[in-house]
Amino acid sequence: MGDNRYEMSEKSGGETERSGETLRQYEATILALTHLALRLVRDNARLEHEKADLEHKSRMDSIIPTMLNKKGIGEVLEQRVAGGKHFAVFMIDINNFKRYNDTKGHPAGDDLLRALGEALQQGFKRSQDILGAVEGRIGGDEFVIIVDLSTRGGRRTSDPIEQMNNVYTFTQSLVGQMLNRDEFLEANNLGVSVAIGGAHFDPEHPVHTRALLEQADVAMYVDKGSRGR
Helix, strand or coil, X not given: CHHHHHHHHHHXXXXXXXXXXXXXXXXXXXXXXXXXHHHHHXXXXXXXXXXXXXXXXXXXXXXXXXXXXXXXXXXXXXXXXXXXXXXXXXXXXXXXXXXHHHHHCHHHHHHHHHHHHHHHHHHHHHCCCCCCCEEEEEEXXXXXXXXXXXXXXXXXXCCHHHHHHHHHXXXXXXXXXXXXXXXXHHHHHCCCEEEEEEEEECCCCCCCXXXXXXXXXXXXXXXXXXXXX
């Protein structure tokens, strides 16, 4: 009888030890799975951040990282068209840029592009009269500016053409101030300036964004021709 009790006690103790070992293994598994889940969450967050960063960079210019590229400008134009409000798009081309680039070298040419991009961005950011300005470089020495043709209350301006003329004058002023800096004196000597052409988007008579850019491009070449470039 006593031997049976001893055997039962020994058996019970063994089962308790096995149960304890099983519990420890279970807890270790749960802990490992928890660490794995946390690592997967962190890795997923990192991948999402990297994806978003790549998406952002794909819309930005390679020479002027704070400025949109052709893809980015195209997306903004699509958004403006979908918004159904009056706006204008301006094409800007640097006259005699190739002459300057060939004379001073490509690094100097890139510096000129950066300086023009910064002048446009900072100038339109400071402006109290021109609303919703978005600037971009769509390739080479061609820049684009998109502006709202509306008041702060959202109503269309009474004369979109007059407002577009004001944007034209303002842009030429920004470029003139930039080219008057000492580092660009030779650019002036080489006849560097800009030609600007604009197109008005009227939501009552909508056109495709490509057609809008083509209209602005034609107007820009008219301006270039009038300057004898």
